[in-house]
Amino acid sequence: MSLSSELKRDVLRWGAPEVHAWLVSIGFERYAQLLADEHSIDGKTLLLLSEDDLREKPLQLNNLGDIKRLGFEIAQLRSRYNGFHVNPKSPSEDVLLCVDYEKTTDVQVAGKTVPIKTIDTAIVTNDELADTLSACGDVHGIHLISREELIRSVESPDTAFKSFAKLAIAFIYCLGSLLITAFVMVIVHDRVPDMKTYPPLPDIVLDNLPLIPWAFDMAEMIGLVLCTIWGCVLLFHKHRVVVARRMFSMVGSVFLLRCITMLITSLSVPGVHLECRAKSYGSLKEKFWQAYLIWSRFGMSIQGVRSCGDYMFSGHTTTITLLNHFITEYTPASWTQLHTLTWVLNLFGIFFILAGHEHYSIDVFIAFYISSRMFLYYHAYAYNHANLTATDDRMRLWFPLGWFFEAGSKGKVINEYEFPISFPKFRKRSTEERPSSAERKELEMIKDPKNNNTSDNTHQHTNGTTKPRHRKGQRKE
Template identity: 50%
Template structure:
């Protein structure tokens, strides 16, 4: 049974207004008393011929598309082009839900739109995901993956330190920003503080997010992939130091055991100067830029843009200022920072475009398996957009559980 089967003429009129057909509401509802059941029987022929005789072909086609969406036995599951399924149509979803025609968990408050999903798990909606299995074992594997990549990155940083060009023979390269930006000694520490702040915000979001294991899996796989790429770029070409203030001397870690011990020191200190870690040669591209950028993108992706807009603005300001402080510290060339931001942001958007559009992933399934095997593996059961739902992760205290349940309602 369809959601529109028991609509009154007033509800049909409201539906027409919500979908941009207000100019025909008087014709269809007031003059011809079309209610829900009659609306579902209308054809293109009915709209073209008297007594309706709508003169605009585009309106006829769009109205038929909207009516066809109502005929879907699962209710409003078909994709409507040109924004025909408007945000305000959630009122009709709520009415249908009260009548028992939708699964009570199918409509959620996402950051962009109120979307409707099907209760038929065999169908792949283009909207919200119905298959939200946390697959904790995959999250664990993604953690192992990023863990190993970070170890490899630390080892590569030791290797490239031995290959740093001599500062007297190879001075800093010309750089349009560094040449015009004065050196600020404390700027790099401020950048790392920005990273710690962004990480604290993201950790809080993960703690309360209902689908935290899916988010962690995506975070680990994307971060690991970007840093694995960074390992290759660091090894391929060794750039001269970007600033004369950097005291770098090559061939410090000639012995294998010394290299391994230094690798462990870098890994345990997360490569941060706040932890006493100083490295040279790991310039192309900036790991600090990667971290603050990917944290910013994850925070803005998995929080509501409408409800906490200030947080999105705040994290973007931190991202921009973090990049500025990296340059102000003369720890990286401008190209290092630019490439890091570009690769991180593009990979994040590419990953989520495929994850949020099941049809794209299915169409290019074989190509995706070859060029993006981790995505094919980790997202095999997550068929579309992950809604931003929050909960208290523990069974106690019950007052918090009731608070979050009330928020969801």
């Protein structure tokens, strides 16, 4: 017995007799009575069956070949019904199901309650599907979402909505990372070693570089200059959404790494001029408030932030190094003067940090190395993510953040600039764009050919009366 095409298109409405007929049609008539008659399996239940259900109680099929073949047939039926292909080796593993169901919402229209029916979706696992189907009511369809389908959805080309969604996620990720960094700075301040017991460590640079009291403030001023330049570049960059997303994701990642290095080892204070001692902020609420003050003031000393113990590695060096790399990467290569200026500011910023004796040399060196390597590695992946993931699936595991943010993006963007807000064009036509007299005459002929014929006849008549044609050899009087 074979099923009609109508039944194949509406598996969810199958009852036990249709399931019985389907089992007979595919050669499993010996299990038709067990599944359809004894256990009342209908179309919805059939789509939920897995190999484990067939193997375990109460069905307990003993033939491994029948279990695999029947599991394959159920997976194929589910695949044909939903328009998706599943892996026949493991049809019930590593999948998510998207249920489309009808939802009724009451809306107030002109003082009356009007029920409006809409189609809503719910993504559930195989185990949760039975409860979802009973709670949703009228189900329109079930879409099978496999791991490959999720990967394809992430790696699909970015749309405007998808780009802004990624930007929002990267922005929240960056803000959260900076807030965690501020909280860790409060914790390490409580654990800073006593300056009398633990003097500054030997440092080959600090031991030979005299202290300049205003140097650290000058380093922060350099950071503000670089931040202003980068803000202008980002504002007028044509691909500002992609560039800002990469900036937020990288800043968040680097400062999360800094949280770990600050927390695991507490270095002694690098200079005797610093008045640092362990300070407890009391309750957890007070610690969060102090972290918020550091976070809101960007951890800058010129904003009144005074912190100790956050040495490995230097956050100021990280910031100015990333700003320098972003400016040089997302401006044309021909802007050599700007690139030279940013590199000079970067190097002078590092010098002033060391001259202020606020960080050890190893803090600055590690910060510069990690920031620059992170920038280069991230962009190397962003520019070649399609080739990397196509040749090796492990790249998605090795670079999960880069894969999520860069899959489907443009890769290397062209450094083009535009105004962020478009203005209407009110521009007069130049004299070069104005049509000539001959062009205007042709336009008039096209628009009104009758008047043109009349004017031609008049022109010929006028020429015949005012300027008569003279025969050859006739003397003109």
